[in-house]
Each structure stands twice: as structure tokens, then as C-alpha cells.
Amino acid sequence: MGTKDVSILIVDDEFSVRDSLYQWFKADGFIVDTAEDATAAFEKFKKRTWDIVLLDIKMPGMDGIELNRQILSVNKNIVVIIITAFASVETAVEAIKDGAFDYVPKPLDPEHLSVTIRNAIEKRELSRENLQLRQRIEELTTPNDIIGTSAPLKKVLNLVASVAKTDSTVMIRGESGVGKELIAFAIHTNSPRRYAPIISINCGGMSETLLESELFGHEKGAFTGAGRLRIGKLERANKGTVFFDEIGNISHKMQVDLLRVLETKQLCRLGSNTPINVDFRVISATNKDLEKAVREGQFREDLYYRLNVVTIEVPPLRERRDDIPLLANHFLGQFSTSMAKPIRKISDDAMNVLVNHPWPGNVRELRNVIERAVVVCENEVLRSRDLSFPFTIEEDRPDRFEDSLEEVERQQIVRVLHKTNWQISRAAEILKIDRTTLYNKMKKYDISR
Amino acid sequence: MTSADSLITVSICIVPIEFPDNSVIRLLAQELAAVFKRRVEIHRSSVDVTLAFDPFRQQYYSSALLKQLIDNPACQSNCKVLGVVNFDLFIPIFSYVFGEAQLEGRGAVVSNYRLSNQFFGAKPDPHLLLQRLVKEAVHELGHTYGLAHCQYPGCVMTFSTSVEDIDDKNGRFCQSCADFLHRKKSAEFIEPIRAIAK
Numbered sequence: 001m002g003t004k005d006v007s008i009l010i011v012d013d014e015f016s017v018r019d020s021l022y023q024w025f026k027a028d029g030f031i032v033d034t035a036e037d038a039t040a041a042f043e044k045f046k047k048r049t050w051d052i053v054l055l056d057i058k059m060p061g062m063d064g065i066e067l068n069r070q071i072l073s074v075n076k077n078i079v080v081i082i083i084t085a086f087a088s089v090e091t092a093v094e095a096i097k098d099g100a101f102d103y104v105p106k107p108l109d110p111e112h113l114s115v116t117i118r119n120a121i122e123k124r125e126l127s128r129e130n131l132q133l134r135q136r137i138e139e140l141t142t143p144n145d146i147i148g149t150s151a152p153l154k155k156v157l158n159l160v161a162s163v164a165k166t167d168s169t170v171m172i173r174g175e176s177g178v179g180k181e182l183i184a185f186a187i188h189t190n191s192p193r194r195y196a197p198i199i200s201i202n203c204g205g206m207s208e209t210l211l212e213s214e215l216f217g218h219e220k221g222a223f224t225g226a227g228r229l230r231i232g233k234l235e236r237a238n239k240g241t242v243f244f245d246e247i248g249n250i251s252h253k254m255q256v257d258l259l260r261v262l263e264t265k266q267l268c269r270l271g272s273n274t275p276i277n278v279d280f281r282v283i284s285a286t287n288k289d290l291e292k293a294v295r296e297g298q299f300r301e302d303l304y305y306r307l308n309v310v311t312i313e314v315p316p317l318r319e320r321r322d323d324i325p326l327l328a329n330h331f332l333g334q335f336s337t338s339m340a341k342p343i344r345k346i347s348d349d350a351m352n353v354l355v356n357h358p359w360p361g362n363v364r365e366l367r368n369v370i371e372r373a374v375v376v377c378e379n380e381v382l383r384s385r386d387l388s389f390p391f392t393i394e395e396d397r398p399d400r401f402e403d404s405l406e407e408v409e410r411q412q413i414v415r416v417l418h419k420t421n422w423q424i425s426r427a428a429e430i431l432k433i434d435r436t437t438l439y440n441k442m443k444k445y446d447i448s449r
Numbered sequence: 450m451t452s453a454d455s456l457i458t459v460s461i462c463i464v465p466i467e468f469p470d471n472s473v474i475r476l477l478a479q480e481l482a483a484v485f486k487r488r489v490e491i492h493r494s495s496v497d498v499t500l501a502f503d504p505f506r507q508q509y510y511s512s513a514l515l516k517q518l519i520d521n522p523a524c525q526s527n528c529k530v531l532g533v534v535n536f537d538l539f540i541p542i543f544s545y546v547f548g549e550a551q552l553e554g555r556g557a558v559v560s561n562y563r564l565s566n567q568f569f570g571a572k573p574d575p576h577l578l579l580q581r582l583v584k585e586a587v588h589e590l591g592h593t594y595g596l597a598h599c600q601y602p603g604c605v606m607t608f609s610t611s612v613e614d615i616d617d618k619n620g621r622f623c624q625s626c627a628d629f630l631h632r633k634k635s636a637e638f639i640e641p642i643r644a645i646a647k
Contacts, residue, residue, distance in 0.1 A: 020542040114610050
């Protein structure tokens, strides 16, 4: 570690001490200065901040103990090392209780001082690193990935901002692809728990046994194949947040286990009976009708109420169409950069198609559509012919009350084309229109295979 | 002495202070001449060690020795002066020092008191002792040329607080320190020439 950027202030009323230490540190390449008392030290602090302060306890006027307190009250990252005679070691210990880093007894052992200074520099580096990381986390607390200015989204973001400050359990509801995980991350990164991790658990993607091991961890030898100790995700989330995605998909046994952890704030690793205290905030998400699942006995009512303290409903994209241009341009920028394509903009025509599309797959679908369009686009402008909507064939999509007549027509055409494997004549026959009309409608709704 | 004379007398003066072994001093002089490419002279001491002795600590105050050394009339004003002692040195704030030097100054002093194996109760090793003394002497003289402590592993200017540290370094300057030293030594010649030219 270099010493050229480390500054040391020596505060001691004895000239010989100041001079000796000054020469010593100067030879080591440190930025070094001296002060004969507290007043002089304050003057030095007006000129610059000091990384390390070597401070004598016994000085006329304000003594080292009080000066130590005052320095640390202004900047607790300054590393103060107390210089003391053997007789005043107890006083030095008092200074350490007040926040001083260490003390060195007089006369100083060069080897001891050298080690103390090295440790002080390491502490300073760690403090600096810690500060930088915290600043980085602060930068990340703005949920840049949540894009949109529409009223429904603003309502959600306002709720996110309010709930983030609390420690309440949150359930995020919304269709697939609306960005429930982003909302969960936004809550965590704006919460007091943001310096601890957020652990995401996809409850729908794992078998019960695997999920159990993932959540609770296991001791070495807990079961066949458990060759070593594994710390579970709930344990790793200590002091942070756990995000249970697709919570509606967990088995009945897992519901019981999870409820126990949430109630007792304790868990046991598989293969162990020793309880471990855990402290995490719970955010869950689902696109299922949990109330129905509770009524039908598929989801425990007690767990439902424990998870569903604050509910955030994330609106589907079709209910915030004002955000589509912003999102589309955001994804265009993202993908044209990552694919090194010079696509400047989306044509008005294409944007019109995007804005009017029903987006059953929501933002995730929009993102995929733009990604595919960027792949096939060979111009500087992304046009409607570059767009394709392979993800929009939703056979199970129920007709919605708010759907326009055109939307219902479009959905029906897509459904029939899909069923007939894109045989135009057959589809036209089922739809009871001629082929030309079908072609015109496909063009109108920008339907392509 | 004329200004022109001073050009050829730029050198290092070794001043043994109550140092019992002349052969060690002669070997040290040879080593320093080889390292610094300078003429090295051995001068008699006019230092009164009693002025530097602290009866309470039973040690010698190295700064007090340094002050007398640089005032030694036997040494020319433009040479570096290296005092060599075999007693224990200290400066008030430290429990001991291996040596002391004026950063970018004239004087330095080194002690072999804590460099010998006997100090640690080990078997004497005169060759190792000489190696350690040479390294410390080169290190302290390096300071007089303005070299600070170096971070480069093995460089003679790395900081040592134990004989293990001293044994770990190779006794040579790293490239960066060697370049710095070369510039400083060149300036020793150029500055008097500039003075004559004026």
C-alpha cells in the first residue's frame, strides 16, 4: 500500500517527539505535519483533513482525551492513535472507548509503531471502501429500471416510496411480466435494510425438496449428497430482505415451514435441531388468485394474512399505454448499444403499433419484441415491419371487459391463425371472411407469423 | 580550497565512534565506495559520546551524535558524514533506533549494537553482521541523498524495524531509487559548476 496519499498529523507538546516522528514519517513518504497543542491542531484541520492523528494525552490546555472526542465528533473516519506514557495507559483505554483506534506507549517501539500505522492505514482504506460502497448503493436506490410517467405507475411508485421506509411485509400482485421483481428491489433499495442483501427465491421453479434445502440450508451429511454445510437463502438474507416470487406455487408443507419461520424468526438447517435467529423483511409476489386458493384450501389462510399486510397492485402495460413509448425507446437504446447497431429511433408507424398492442406478456413481452426487432432491423429507424409478436398468442387469455372491439377482433384473428397453423384460407373460412379481407386485417393489426 | 577542488572531493566520510574493529570499518568503506561510486574516507572521531549518553535509558541519543558529527572539522563541508557506533542508539520517542539520518542532509549514524546475533542470544556471525551493517549504512546514506522509504520488496530503502527485515532486503537500490540517486549525485557536480560559472 502506498503512503504518498496518507496524511498524518502529530499532536504533541514536546518538540523532540514532534520532530522525531515528523522525520520518521517523512522518510516513509507520508504527508505529515505537526501541532503543539489542540489550538494548533484545529488550525491544521482547517487547512485539510487528516487520515491519521497521533495524539499525546498530556498536553497543556485541552488534553488529548478531549481533543480525541472533538476530532471524532467532526469526522469519525479519522484514525486517532493515542501516544501515552506507561503511567497513563488507563487514560488511553478511555480514549479508545471514545473511538480512538489504538494507543502506543512511550517510548515507542519502532516495530510496534510500524504495525500500528499499517493497521491504521488498512482501517482507513476499509472505511473509504465502505463509504464508496454505501455511495454506490445510494446511487442504486433510484429504481432506474422502473420506467414510466403514467398516473397508474406513479401511484405504484408513491406507494413503494411510502412502504419502503417501513418494515412492513409486502405482497406485490400483478400479471406476469409487469415487473413485480423490480418493484420488490425498489422497495429494498429504498429501505433501511438496503446495505444488507435482498435474496430472491423463485418458489415456482423448484421441487419441494430443493426449495427446502435452498431456503433453510443443510448441515454436512444431512442427506445423501449433502457433502458439506450449506447456508440457506433465509439465513443469508439476515438483516436484509427476502423476495418470494410466485409464492402461490409453494407446497402445503413449505407453507407450514415458512409460516413457522415468519412467526418465530428462527430456523433450523436441515439435519440440525439448533435454531438460528434470523431477521429479514418479507416481500412476496404472485400472479395467482390467492384469495381463491385460500377459499379452496390450497393456500393457508394464516400465511396469506401474514404475507398480505401491504398490497401493491402493479398495473398491466395495457393500462398504462402512455409509458409504452418511454419503455420502447429505453429498450431500443439498451439493445442497439449491446448489439452495436446504429438504430436511432422507432418510426411513428411502429410506435403506433406498439402503443396499440394489447401486451398480454406486459413489459417483459415489450422488451422481447424490441430485442427481436433490433436483431432484424437493418436501418437507422426501426419500422413496423421489424416488429413481430410471437408471444401474444394467448389461447387462454380471457376476453376482458375493457378490450375494444378492434382488440377483440385482433385477438380472434391471432387465435385462429395460430390454431390453423397460419393457413390463411382455412383461417378465413373459420372467420367467415375472404382471404383478401383477412390479409387486410392482418396488415391493419400488424399480425405476422 | 578552490571551487574547482571541491568537484573532486565530493565523498563520503566514515567516522568510527569508539568502534573497536577497524577491519569492519575498512570493509564497510569498500562496500560504500562500490555502491555509491564515491571516494570514501575514514576520519578520526572528535565526538564526545558522553554528551549523548542518557544514564536513565543507558542508551545514546543519536541526534546528539549527529549534531557533533556534521560539525566535525575533519570532514569537508560537501561530503556526507556517516558515524558508526557499536552502542545502543535511541531518539526520545523511540525505544531504540538502528540509525538516524538527516533527510537530504549531510549526516547519518548507524549502530551495529542490535544487528549482531549476540544481541538475540544467537551464535555470532561476523559476515552476517557486516552485511547488516552495510545495508543499514547504505539505507541511512540513502536518506541523506533525499531518498524516502521505498515500498519495492528487497530494495535497501525499505523500512526495517528488525534484523529479519534487514536480512530480507538485498542491499541494493531498486531501479526507481537508483535513478533518483543518480540524479541527486549528478546534481552534486552540476551545482558547484553552476556556482563557478556564475
